[in-house]
Amino acid sequence: MKELTCTLCPRGCRLYVDENNGFAVTGNACPRGAEYGRTECENPVRTVTSTVRVLSKTHPRCPVKTDRPIPRAQVTDAVAALRNITLCPPVRLRQIVLENVCGTGANFIATRSL
């Protein structure tokens, strides 16, 4: 039995997920909570945000994000993969900064223009 907090609304239900019983969820006040509890246990995903180096005096960093959520277990490796990247201005909004991050199929894209 796994215990977690639902993040879909401010109410924050305490969910109990039974991994041995087809990820059955209890403690949820609405059906969306059951779906959340199941996904969080089966395959939790996160959109990752970070920054990369830019060759610029006024803006030494450019913010980036993954263009889709990636498995939570790969978040740390995904951020580490950005360490060797340096951008040269101009940077376009949504420009791809790193393709297929850690084999997830997601790309890191710039979240501002520089």
Next chain:
Amino acid sequence: MHDLIVIGAGPAGLAAALAAREAGLEKILIVERDAEPGGILNQCIHNGFGIEYFKEELTGPEYAERFISDLSKTDIELMTDTMALRVTGNTVHALSAKGGYRVLPAKSVILAMGCRERARGSVALPGDRPSGILTAGTAQRYVNIEGLAVGKRVVVLGSGDIGLIMARRMTLEGAKVLACVELMPYSGGLNRNIVQCLNDYDIPLYLSHTVTGIRGKKRLTGVTVSRVDDCFHPVPGTEIDFFCDTLLLSVGLIPENELTRAAGIKMDPRTRGAVVYENNETSLPGVFACGNVLHVHDIADLVTVESQRAGRAAARYVLHGKTPDSSVVSVQYGEGLVYALPQKIRIKIADDVTTVYFRVNRIFCSGTVHVYGLCGEIASFKRTHMAPGEMQRIKLSRELLQKSGGEITVSAKEADA
């Protein structure tokens, strides 16, 4: 002479200026002290912005860029690297290295200066005064904008959203975040941030705890954390020592109202912002306030909506003249509330439905919001969950307000109480 001068080019100032333009104002100027527009959004690189307003999830810089891009398609003038020093009913005094000291006449002014963080001095932390103690927002700027490392072993005091976000950010940047310490028995941040910033990285949250000792000569070497009792007094014997080089403070935000106070505008001690009418007009006719300078918001989306209202109101003021001050309903905060806003509603000129924003002073599991007029209750609203960290809204129709007798009091109670 400008039709409108907006002070601040953060989310509030940008939305206000664009709305005023759309409502027909010609000569609009935004005064911004930073080198570029966007305000605090520029350093909030995490996502979660825009869900309510754009119906899609954006990062802070993306949210800002939508408005900056709209701004660039207009002839709204943006004066960066410029500090507004003084505001009167019809002028703004501004200072910049390029332009010197200028007195800029304006038909209307929108105050959109935002807020600043409470720092060490506001929370009376005991102990040494080494380096390594900084607000979460300062650390956020160092890491996200300037690309500097802040520290290797970190304790976060306060569980506000910026503190939680920075706990995750520092972890991903290779630091070890040892603890997040919160004085109250509940977190001040959103559930989502507790889960995705602390739980995801196994960072312990100490509720009903505070920092009672700080050690270090030049650089911070450690802090002591103690449990507190119901009166927030540290309990002897509960001390935990952490060896750390960084203490981040996420202990609240204060609207930045020096200009407002100096202009003689009436203030609300509860919001620490101006007292405003339903259209965000302050006690000084033609001067409006919106965004975090008015009251601290949880999400940028609500700042946008509020600021657009202020922008339209400034346009109406300039194009159609002073607002008649008749049939005013005053809004009071009652039992269970910290504040309610707007503080005054002019029924005749208000929209058909007025939204009243408020914060509760404790957690309500199954609450009811009661609205009382001078002759008893005129409306009630059920809310399944209310917490101090989440701004609440109720909508009141003109008919309802007309029944109030000139004053309403908003209260919150537990449904079964």
